[in-house]
Amino acid sequence: MELNQLTIKQAQKGLKDKEFSSLELVKSCLARIKKVDKKVKAFITVCEKEAIEQATLIDTTIQRYNDIERLFINFPLLGLPIAIKDNFCTKGIKTTAASKVLENFVPSYDATVVRKLKGRGAIILGKTNMDAWAHGSSTETSDFFTTLNPWDLQRLPGGSSGGSAAAVASEMTIGAVGSETAGSIRQPAAWCGVVGFKPTYGGISRYGLIAMCSSTDCPGSLTKTVEDTEILWKVLEGKDKFDATSTRHTRHDTRDTKFKIGVPKEYFLKEMEKEVKERVWEAIKVLGKLGFNIKQVSLLDPRYSIAVYTIIQRSEVSSNLARYDGVRYGNKRDCFGNEAERRIMLGTYTLSAGYYEAYYQKAQKVRSLICQDFGEVFKKVDLLVAPTSPSVALSVGATKESAMFGELQDVLMEASSLAGLPAINIPCGFTKVGLPVGMQLIGPQFSEELLLSVGKKYEEKTQWYKRKPKL
Amino acid sequence: MGKMDKKQVLHIAKLAQLKLNLSEVEKFSSQLSETLDYVGILGELDKKVRNLPPTAQATNLKNVFREDKVKPSLSQEEVLANASATYKGYFKTKAIFE
Numbered sequence: 153m154e155l156n157q158l159t160i161k162q163a164q165k166g167l168k169d170k171e172f173s174s175l176e177l178v179k180s181c182l183a184r185i186k187k188v189d190k191k192v193k194a195f196i197t198v199c200e201k202e203a204i205e206q207a208t209l210i211d212t213t214i215q216r217y218n219d220i221e222r223l224f225i226n227f228p229l230l231g232l233p234i235a236i237k238d239n240f241c242t243k244g245i246k247t248t249a250a251s252k253v254l255e256n257f258v259p260s261y262d263a264t265v266v267r268k269l270k271g272r273g274a275i276i277l278g279k280t281n282m283d284a285w286a287h288g289s290s291t292e293t294s295d296f297f298t299t300l301n302p303w304d305l306q307r308l309p310g311g312s313s314g315g316s317a318a319a320v321a322s323e324m325t326i327g328a329v330g331s332e333t334a335g336s337i338r339q340p341a342a343w344c345g346v347v348g349f350k351p352t353y354g355g356i357s358r359y360g361l362i363a364m365c366s367s368t369d370c371p372g373s374l375t376k377t378v379e380d381t382e383i384l385w386k387v388l389e390g391k392d393k394f395d396a397t398s399t400r401h402t403r404h405d406t407r408d409t410k411f412k413i414g415v416p417k418e419y420f421l422k423e424m425e426k427e428v429k430e431r432v433w434e435a436i437k438v439l440g441k442l443g444f445n446i447k448q449v450s451l452l453d454p455r456y457s458i459a460v461y462t463i464i465q466r467s468e469v470s471s472n473l474a475r476y477d478g479v480r481y482g483n484k485r486d487c488f489g490n491e492a493e494r495r496i497m498l499g500t501y502t503l504s505a506g507y508y509e510a511y512y513q514k515a516q517k518v519r520s521l522i523c524q525d526f527g528e529v530f531k532k533v534d535l536l537v538a539p540t541s542p543s544v545a546l547s548v549g550a551t552k553e554s555a556m557f558g559e560l561q562d563v564l565m566e567a568s569s570l571a572g573l574p575a576i577n578i579p580c581g582f583t584k585v586g587l588p589v590g591m592q593l594i595g596p597q598f599s600e601e602l603l604l605s606v607g608k609k610y611e612e613k614t615q616w617y618k619r620k621p622k623l
Numbered sequence: 624m625g626k627m628d629k630k631q632v633l634h635i636a637k638l639a640q641l642k643l644n645l646s647e648v649e650k651f652s653s654q655l656s657e658t659l660d661y662v663g664i665l666g667e668l669d670k671k672v673r674n675l676p677p678t679a680q681a682t683n684l685k686n687v688f689r690e691d692k693v694k695p696s697l698s699q700e701e702v703l704a705n706a707s708a709t710y711k712g713y714f715k716t717k718a719i720f721e
Contacts, residue, residue: 260701354682367680396687397680459662470639479716481705485640493641498655500639501627514665516677521668523678556658572681597682 155180157620160232160327160380167214167231168224174207174214174231174275177326181233181277185324188623193299194309194319196238197246198278203233206275229387230273235325237316238279239286240371241360242266245276249362250294251284252487253476263360264392265329265371272387277325280315284489285473286331286364288312289339289558292551293491300548301344302621303587307545310340311558316374317344322623327384328374333365334461334569335562337372341577342540342590345616347607348374349381352597353572354399357392365468366397368461368569377617378578378607385600401598411606413439413593414449414533419564421454424542431589432539435580435610439537442609447533452525456518457567458559463502463515464570470499523571526596535606536594538564540577544587568594578607579616588616627655 155177158166166172182200189195210231217223224230236242239249241259243266248254262270270276283293291299291314299314301307302322309318313330317340320328330337332350341348350372358369373384392398415436420429440446473496478484488496502511529536542563551557559566568575575594582588595603611617627635632652636643643651699712708715 257705260697260704352682353680354684393689396689397682397684399682399684455664456668459665462658462662463665474639478707479714480702486642488641490647493643493647494651494654496639496641497632497635497651498658500635501631501655504635504638511662513677514672515662516679517672517675518665518668519678519681520675521672523681524675556661570681 154184156184156326157323158326159376160383161377163232163326164224164228168220170214174210175204177231178203178207178233178275178277181325185278188322189324191300191305191623192302192318192322192324193297194280194315194322194324195235195278196248196250196281196296196315199245199276202245203275203277207231210273210275227273228383229269232274232326233277234269234274235277235280235316235319235328236266237282237313237328237330239282239331239362240266240329241362242276242279245279247279247362249285250282250296251489251492252295253482253485255483257482259360261360264357264394265388266360268388269329280313280319280328282315283312283491283558285362285469285492286312286333286336287469287491287495287558288551289335289561290551291315292548293489295489298548301545302623303345304545307547307587308343308550310343310541310545312336312340313348313374314340317341317346317348320344320346320374320376321621323620327376327380329371330374331361331369331371332569333368333370333465335565337374338540338565338575338577338590338592339562341374343545343588345579345588345590345621346374346376347378347381347579348372348577349385350569350575351385351389351600352399352401352574354397355401355574355600356388357395357398359392359394363472365465366472367464367468368572378576378604378611381576382604382608385604401600410445411535411602412445412447412533413606414447414529414536416449416451416529416536416538418451418453419538421542421563424539425544427583428539428541428543428589431581432591435591436537438613439610442613444606449529449533449536451529452522452567454563454567457522457570458563460515460518460522460570461562461566462556462559463511464519466495466499467503467512468499469495470503519570522567526568526571526573530596534595534602535599538592538594540564540590540592544583544589565592572597574598574600574603576603576607578610580614581616582619627652627659
């Protein structure tokens with residue numbers, strides 16, 4: 153086994169036991185990038201020089217330190233290479249949001265997520281590709297290039313955090329950070345066969361994350377296992393004085409198996425691929441065998457959330473992207489790609505005089521209905537389980553000329569995002585041709601601990617993460 | 624409701640400070656109309672939501688303030704580092720008044 157194949161947990165142990173050095177680990181990831189990223193195209197920037205320097209420095213510290221146990225308690229990510237989606241500001245490292253507007257933008261400060269990772273010893277391996285401004289579910293709207301799915305290079309990785317998902321799936325990095333507004337972590341995780349976690353809104357600070365839809369934007373992680381997700385979550389969570397919407401968490405208990413897991417029947421869409429349905433039902437049976445009480449429940453038709461999300465997202469986009477004037481940073485507004493222009497246009501319309509009540513305010517009211525709907529269902533069950541995406545990875549070109557590709561793709565994730573709920577995609581098997589299928593667990597606000605504990609039990613039982621793409 | 628003609632597209636583009644060419648105006652007019660048509664399904668819920676308050680943010684935080692105290696921030700040099708043009712430590716822009 154090569155070092156780049158390790159999970160965060162395994163790499164942590166190896167470094168602690170001095171089985172290998174951080175430099176060897178970093179070099180192994182860099183070698184893998186050199187070998188396969190020509191095909192996958194997950195990275196916009198690879199921080200080779202900086203990562204090697206940092207690893208060398210960390211190795212000296214590890215060598216000199218007497219109390220290794222304590223060192224790794226204080227710095228749980230010490231010496232671990234992590235890939236960062238290119239919409240998180242990294243001081244001194246180009247941050248583009250995959251848009252030509254920011255193609256030469258070098259931030260003067262680190263996003264809180266980046267500061268926390270570095271503060272706990274992590275090494276920034278590189279910046280990953282995405283849909284420009286995170287507008288999309290494919291990486292096809294990246295202004296630079298399209299990332300490809302490591303399981304089948306003719307297919308898309310999903311998005312917008314498609315670069316991070318593909319980098320983890322193809323073992324170019326030990327773990328990665330992404331961001332989700334309504335599916336941008338869970339969907340690429342499902343299509344690439346990795347774990348993708350989006351906490352409660354405000355669970356992780358948005359400071360330094362290039363703003364898209366501020367009322368649902370949420371940083372999160374893409375990892376090989378649920379166990380790794382938990383390690384990153386513990387580092388990244390918490391209130392941040394630079395983000396007024398970040399919140400401190402109240403913990404839920406993790407009673408063993410007496411939990412009820414709801415299966416919302418509306419989430420098994422008629423047009424959904426048969427094999428996706430089959431794999432998710434098999435996963436639900438496994439959860440039942442693990443002792444969880446499975447119960448069918450009913451939720452609002454997810455089609456309404458597509459409409460609500462479209463209006464709210466476009467509106468907030470038009471406001472957030474208004475700041476790009478080419479004066480203080482970035483290029484002029486004529487560098488926006490078509491997708492960004494289309495979204496700015498619709499949002500400007502839905503917020504404009506005469507249309508505000510008909511669109512924006514109505515969407516906000518239905519958003520209240522969606523929140524109530526989840527509130528009711530979580531009186532009956534502790535968690536929900538459903539497919540993450542209606543299909544497995546689609547072919548390159550699938551998004552072209554579809555004005556709402558992303559929204560339709562993300563139909564099963566928009567409602568939970570609008571309600572600010574935590575959710576996790578976990579691989580739950582493969583189709584006959586060998587493409588990964590993902591299921592999602594959704595919980596009430598601040599139920600991260602419960603989500604992760606159920607996820608870990610399922611993962612331990614099924615171990616889908618052991619299967620790797622051949623590249 | 625649900626239609627955005629070319630005149631409206633041009634008006635919105637002006638509000639959003641976007642320059643569109645003719646084929647883009649054409650394309651956006653049909654694509655944005657299509658999107659507005661789709662979101663029209665919310666009309667089906669009118670009765671249900673009539674008395675609901677709008678939700679702007681889901682975690683219900685209110686009035687998150689900090690002390691009104693000056694704290695260390697980025698240096699002027701750092702703030703100007705990405706500017707396209709500067710003048711004596713300021714951002715330089717085109718004149719907006721005659």
